[in-house]
Amino acid sequence: MLRKLLIGTALASGLAFTAHAEDVKEVQMLHWWTSGGEAAALNVLKGDLAKEGYAWKDVPVAGGGGDAAMTALKAMVAAGNYPTASQMLGYTVLDYAAAGVMGDLTETAKKEGWDKSVPAALQKFSVYEGKWVAAPVNVHSVNWLWINKAVMDKIGGAEPKTFDDFIALLDKAKAAGVIPLALGGQNWQEATMFDSVVLSTGGPEFYKKAFNDLDDASLKSDTMKKSFDNLAKLVTYVDPNFSGRDWNLATAMVIKGDALVQVMGDWAKGEFHAANKTPGTDFLCYRFPGTDGSVIYNSDMFGMFNVPDDRKAAQVALATATLSKSFQSAFNVVKGSVPARTDVPDTDFDACGKKGIADLKAANDGGTLFGSLAQGYGAPPAVANAYKDVVSKFVHGQIKTSDEAVTELVKAIDDAK
Amino acid sequence: MSTVATSQIKLTPEHARPRASVRSRLQDALPKLVLAPSFAITIVFVYGFILWTIYLSFTNSKTFPSYVISGSRAYQRLWGWTFDTDPPSSWYTSITNMGIFGFLYILICLALGLFLAILLDQKIRGEGVLRPIYLYPMALSFIVTGVAWKWFLDPGLGLEQTLHQWGWTSFHFDWIKNKDFVIYTVVIAGVWQASGFIMAMFLAGLRGIDGEIMKAAQIDGATTFQLYRRIVIPLLRPIFLSAFIVLAHLAIKSYDLVVALTSGGPGGSAWLPSNFMYEYTFKRNEMAVGSASAVIMLMTIVAIIVPYLYSELREKPR
Numbered sequence: 001m002l003r004k005l006l007i008g009t010a011l012a013s014g015l016a017f018t019a020h021a022e023d024v025k026e027v028q029m030l031h032w033w034t035s036g037g038e039a040a041a042l043n044v045l046k047g048d049l050a051k052e053g054y055a056w057k058d059v060p061v062a063g064g065g066g067d068a069a070m071t072a073l074k075a076m077v078a079a080g081n082y083p084t085a086s087q088m089l090g091y092t093v094l095d096y097a098a099a100g101v102m103g104d105l106t107e108t109a110k111k112e113g114w115d116k117s118v119p120a121a122l123q124k125f126s127v128y129e130g131k132w133v134a135a136p137v138n139v140h141s142v143n144w145l146w147i148n149k150a151v152m153d154k155i156g157g158a159e160p161k162t163f164d165d166f167i168a169l170l171d172k173a174k175a176a177g178v179i180p181l182a183l184g185g186q187n188w189q190e191a192t193m194f195d196s197v198v199l200s201t202g203g204p205e206f207y208k209k210a211f212n213d214l215d216d217a218s219l220k221s222d223t224m225k226k227s228f229d230n231l232a233k234l235v236t237y238v239d240p241n242f243s244g245r246d247w248n249l250a251t252a253m254v255i256k257g258d259a260l261v262q263v264m265g266d267w268a269k270g271e272f273h274a275a276n277k278t279p280g281t282d283f284l285c286y287r288f289p290g291t292d293g294s295v296i297y298n299s300d301m302f303g304m305f306n307v308p309d310d311r312k313a314a315q316v317a318l319a320t321a322t323l324s325k326s327f328q329s330a331f332n333v334v335k336g337s338v339p340a341r342t343d344v345p346d347t348d349f350d351a352c353g354k355k356g357i358a359d360l361k362a363a364n365d366g367g368t369l370f371g372s373l374a375q376g377y378g379a380p381p382a383v384a385n386a387y388k389d390v391v392s393k394f395v396h397g398q399i400k401t402s403d404e405a406v407t408e409l410v411k412a413i414d415d416a417k
Numbered sequence: 418m419s420t421v422a423t424s425q426i427k428l429t430p431e432h433a434r435p436r437a438s439v440r441s442r443l444q445d446a447l448p449k450l451v452l453a454p455s456f457a458i459t460i461v462f463v464y465g466f467i468l469w470t471i472y473l474s475f476t477n478s479k480t481f482p483s484y485v486i487s488g489s490r491a492y493q494r495l496w497g498w499t500f501d502t503d504p505p506s507s508w509y510t511s512i513t514n515m516g517i518f519g520f521l522y523i524l525i526c527l528a529l530g531l532f533l534a535i536l537l538d539q540k541i542r543g544e545g546v547l548r549p550i551y552l553y554p555m556a557l558s559f560i561v562t563g564v565a566w567k568w569f570l571d572p573g574l575g576l577e578q579t580l581h582q583w584g585w586t587s588f589h590f591d592w593i594k595n596k597d598f599v600i601y602t603v604v605i606a607g608v609w610q611a612s613g614f615i616m617a618m619f620l621a622g623l624r625g626i627d628g629e630i631m632k633a634a635q636i637d638g639a640t641t642f643q644l645y646r647r648i649v650i651p652l653l654r655p656i657f658l659s660a661f662i663v664l665a666h667l668a669i670k671s672y673d674l675v676v677a678l679t680s681g682g683p684g685g686s687a688w689l690p691s692n693f694m695y696e697y698t699f700k701r702n703e704m705a706v707g708s709a710s711a712v713i714m715l716m717t718i719v720a721i722i723v724p725y726l727y728s729e730l731r732e733k734p735r
Contacts, residue, residue: 067699067700070699070700071695071699071700074480074699078481095479095480095702096480099480099481185683186680187684187685240572240591240594241571241572241573241591241594243594243682243683244594244679244680244682244683380702381480381700381701381702382479382701382702382703385696385700385701386701389507389684389685392683392684392685393504393505393684393685394684395684396596396683396684396686397596397683397684398504398505398510398596398684398686399504400504404504408504415494416701416703
């Protein structure tokens, strides 16, 4: 029944389009970049496209992790009303590609040389069965600490190199009467922090086995149990009011100096920039203690839908603009992430950005570039959400011990596979 | 649906003559013609999609609907989760929350609504001003109610913070951040919104009671308490039933209130079955499980509504 409706709608819209076959000079974009730093970063792309004569039409949806946006997208696609492109994460791109609703950008990709310049780890998600279906916008990495420098100086702290150093630093902050750790008690934020904890506790090999390969033995291991113990330790340093807080409010606590540190992906840097703060003088960025040399990444991609012919030109313009070197540099400087192609010069980036670019290159060459499970780059959404459930229930006390957490994690992941 | 069917039957003359003129035949057909579009829409968009959902719950649908029947694995998983109490599975949390929320919400709304209605029925001055004040929360959407109460109950912003500033620093009320109590904050916000409406229903009922009965009881020496206990409340029985049905369906379809008020609560502890359905269908790409949970919600409603309809319709011929 729905199918018939869909076909009907598709036919009707097809007729409408053949009626006036002139190119539509408009890009319809579904995204959830609404907070200050993110919106500013997106304006760069809007400007670039305006120069080529393409109008920009937002299909905006509010909300941090993009859950609401994905629901809106599913409804749009089910109704046969594809946006030109949508911001997408990891396995979602592949899901939609498997459903056959994505366009094909291989021609543009060849012309622009994306095959060589985009890291192989990203191509796993942007290329489906040999066809380019998405344009990666950036590479974020998740294992960062964001520290307020004034507070750090006040308590006399130094860069923590190990997990124990980190705990000692948090103790110092607690003694000085500052909230040591700014955390938003939403499941994706808790799980994002746990990604780093696992990498720090078990090392790169362990992270890959447990969270990318979903290896049963690793998930069940004592190392995983130790990771949950470490997470429990970190959670004792958050303020009592953390439950349900948005990530950018937690970042604001660090910016204002109410809290010492936030464990968050590098999109947090965009918030520091929007508040006119400079790295080194106002805030510090360190790798999560014990994870230097490895990068847990996620990447924002613009998934390109199979739009009618009269909208293809706009789509190609969008994709080309997205992966142009100038935009990659300008955008990522503002957004806090690093470019999705390796041949972009790092001259315009700040200290944190330069470190991010160097780390990505090293991790890509050394094989320590791993997908973030919390961000949907480690495993398909069903597994990733089951993982977030367990971590969140552990943080909020429904799951009481690390032993129980490990058992639940194995069970939940098996069930969702 | 049944109303449509019965009205059609009523509107058809029982003694339709075979030699009816075109005009009268058209008149006979007119009600059917007028009702046909809404009937068709209901058939497709309510009953059709119910069947479609039931069908999907027996498939292996993930991100998108799939039409290959693959058995009752979705129901088996739900059944398994029903008994996962420690640590609570999301499904167990959802159905226990439904029990707590449904019971308290309906009970408190009925009690509070009746109480307010009785107070307002004392022929007090300014009733015309007071009545809409109680009734207006119902005009707000659940989202507005949820956000307002979220700010009010947030320990860092609302009530607790304000009382601390006024000097009562030992005051502590963090239910909205507490996994064991967050569902009660949903009850508070829900009751605030709906009790005024229930009050209006009871008030209408009270106004419909014959004053002679009351006077007779008073002459017989009934106290005010006895008057209400023995006469007024039994006479309000039909209102209780209508209010119960209104509240029961509001309780079962509550979704936006939980989202706006708690965003799901700490570790998903404020979920109701509707939140579970949405999460699994749209966020976790487990459409079969989501559909199965929707079917179970429907069955629950049917289990409540059908006995009610049965008893109501049976009383009609008397």
